[in-house]
Amino acid sequence: MNHREQLHRNGYALLRQAIPLDWLANLRATFDAGVKPSDQWPVPRGWDWRHSQLDTDAQVQALCRLPQVLTVVGELIAERFFLAQVEGREPLAGGGHQQLHRDFSAQRPGDVVNAIAYFDDYGPENGATRLVPGSHRPGMEQAAFDFADESRTVQLSGQAGDILLFDADLLHGASLNPSGARRRSLLIAYFAEPLYASHQQTASLRNVQMDNSERFDPKDFALVG
Numbered sequence: 500m501n502h503r504e505q506l507h508r509n510g511y512a513l514l515r516q517a518i519p520l521d522w523l524a525n526l527r528a529t530f531d532a533g534v535k536p537s538d539q540w541p542v543p544r545g546w547d548w549r550h551s552q553l554d555t556d557a558q559v560q561a562l563c564r565l566p567q568v569l570t571v572v573g574e575l576i577a578e579r580f581f582l583a584q585v586e587g588r589e590p591l592a593g594g595g596h597q598q599l600h601r602d603f604s605a606q607r608p609g610d611v612v613n614a615i616a617y618f619d620d621y622g623p624e625n626g627a628t629r630l631v632p633g634s635h636r637p638g639m640e641q642a643a644f645d646f647a648d649e650s651r652t653v654q655l656s657g658q659a660g661d662i663l664l665f666d667a668d669l670l671h672g673a674s675l676n677p678s679g680a681r682r683r684s685l686l687i688a689y690f691a692e693p694l695y696a697s698h699q700q701t702a703s704l705r706n707v708q709m710d711n712s713e714r715f716d717p718k719d720f721a722l723v724g
Contacts, residue, residue: 503574510635511665512571518562518616518660527618529556530587530683541704547594551587553685554709559585562616563687566720571664572612572689573717579692580612580715584707588686590626592679597672599631599646604668608636610691611667618683622656626676628663629654634670644670 506512518526533551537544544550553559562568563582572580604610621627629652634644654674655663665671676682690698692714699711 506571506574509632510669511630511632511663513655513657514567514571514662514664515657516660517565517567517662518618520660522558522562523618523659525558526562527683529553529559530589530618533587541706545594547591547596549587549589549591551589551683552706552708553587554585554707559685560709562685563614565662568614568662568664569715570720572614573715573720575609575612575664575666576689576691577609577717579717580689581692581695581711581713582709582715583688583690583694583698583711584702584705585685585687585709586705587683589681589683590673590676592676594676595626595673595682596675599629599649599652599670599672601635601670602667604666605690605694605697607691608668609666610694612689613665613667614685614687614689615663616685616687617657617661617663618659618685619681620658621661621682621684623654623674624678625680625682626674627655627682629672629674630665631670635666635668646670 530551530553533553534549535552540550563585602611602613615628631651632653637644
């Protein structure tokens with residue numbers, strides 16, 4: 500099975516050490532400087548997460564445009580797309596657990612791709628992401644998925660500098676951070692171009708401050724193998 504087939508079959512790709520390692524110290528500092536308490540966001544945030552406003556930072560924007568990232572996004576979305584949103588998130592000690600869920604495509608399967616860029620090492624001890632490979636395109640004959648069923652779940656682990664990309668319909672969720680060790684990350688969203696108008700209508704609710712005008716074409720980014 501080649502890389503393209505594996506990506507579409509699993510619904511995700513984990514790019515190891517995709518962030519230049521000499522960027523990490525500055526990215527962590529940017530995250531910490533941008534942290535805002537829940538009541539300073541248009542919609543209050545959960546008590547067990549730290550949230551950072553950093554979407555206009557030049558290095559953050561450069562990270563979102565890394566060629567290997569845009570290549571995977573273009574392969575999954577398969578039409579012109581734009582960078583919709585990016586914010587910093589970190590599960591606090593004793594918090595961060597999410598039930599398995601889908602973020603959902605908007606108009607057609609595959610028109611939204613999410614990415615998580617890790618600024619710290621991550622694993623079961625600090626609330627790493629878990630997911631269910633292949634769950635983004637359930638067959639018509641399959642019973643509805645029980646979101647409490649963790650039997651097919653894979654919990655990821657890796658190092659600062661990794662980037663996870665996944666189809667928004669893939670079942671996934673953050674895990675409990677029992678140790679309290681830091682797990683700073685970016686949550687990034689890429690949308691197919693036809694979703695731009697609806698995205699703009701709700702951008703203020705998510706405190707999006709960056710420019711969304713740039714467009715990316717999958718034909719400019721070729722997935723090899």
